[in-house]
Amino acid sequence: MPLSWTAIVRVVVLLLMAAHVFYFYAFARAPQEIVGVDFPAILASSAFALVMLVPLAWAVVLPDLPEIVRNHRARGRWQRGRCSSCNYLLLYEQGANCPECGTSRDEPGSFEFGWSTVQRFVLLAAAAWMVGCIGAESWAVLDEVAFAREGEMYVSTATTKDAYSRPRRWPSQDQTLYFSSRGVTAFAPQLVLDQPPVYSGLSTK
Ligand SMILES: [Zn+2]
Numbered sequence: 001m002p003l004s005w006t007a008i009v010r011v012v013v014l015l016l017m018a019a020h021v022f023y024f025y026a027f028a029r030a031p032q033e034i035v036g037v038d039f040p041a042i043l044a045s046s047a048f049a050l051v052m053l054v055p056l057a058w059a060v061v062l063p064d065l066p067e068i069v070r071n072h073r074a075r076g077r078w079q080r081g082r083c084s085s086c087n088y089l090l091l092y093e094q095g096a097n098c099p100e101c102g103t104s105r106d107e108p109g110s111f112e113f114g115w116s117t118v119q120r121f122v123l124l125a126a127a128a129w130m131v132g133c134i135g136a137e138s139w140a141v142l143d144e145v146a147f148a149r150e151g152e153m154y155v156s157t158a159t160t161k162d163a164y165s166r167p168r169r170w171p172s173q174d175q176t177l178y179f180s181s182r183g184v185t186a187f188a189p190q191l192v193l194d195q196p197p198v199y200s201g202l203s204t205k
Helices: 002-032 039-051 054-079 115-157
Strands: 164-167 176-180 190-193
Touching: 002 039, 002 054, 002 115, 039 115, 054 115, 115 164, 115 176
Parallel strands: none
Antiparallel strands: 164 176, 176 190
């Protein structure tokens, strides 16, 4: 049970940090007006997301919270004259160990904030950074691929001369994707971001 709480808390911390990274990666990527996998944009966005992880350093002890609670309770049991592990009443017992579970009767050490706590947090943050960046990049590129298909569909069926456009997917919905039939190839249609939706205003990437 205590082990599973540790795992749950760490997974939750990982997911929250990954969501944080996802958001700020998307936040940095959208205004760069790039479409598709673009390495300078990936570098810039992931660097920005990494910097935005720094303010989360306050949460460094969060992954160790179950351990801190467990340690606090073990010390409480010990102070009440009970086994720090199984709560067996030891006041009238002899011997160096608990007769029930064999745990030493010595005072359990208090939780020490140290390098292992920092290392654990940095590892979780690094994992969250990777998950968040890969997730946000994939999310944006998949949206662009879906949009290109919509655009091709639109151009092949539309009776008007309007360019096809729609907002990007959350969380970059303030940015708009545009599609024009001019110069469109099968895999690289003209997609211009954050421009007025008129044919003459479109520029190629
Ligand atoms: Zn015991």
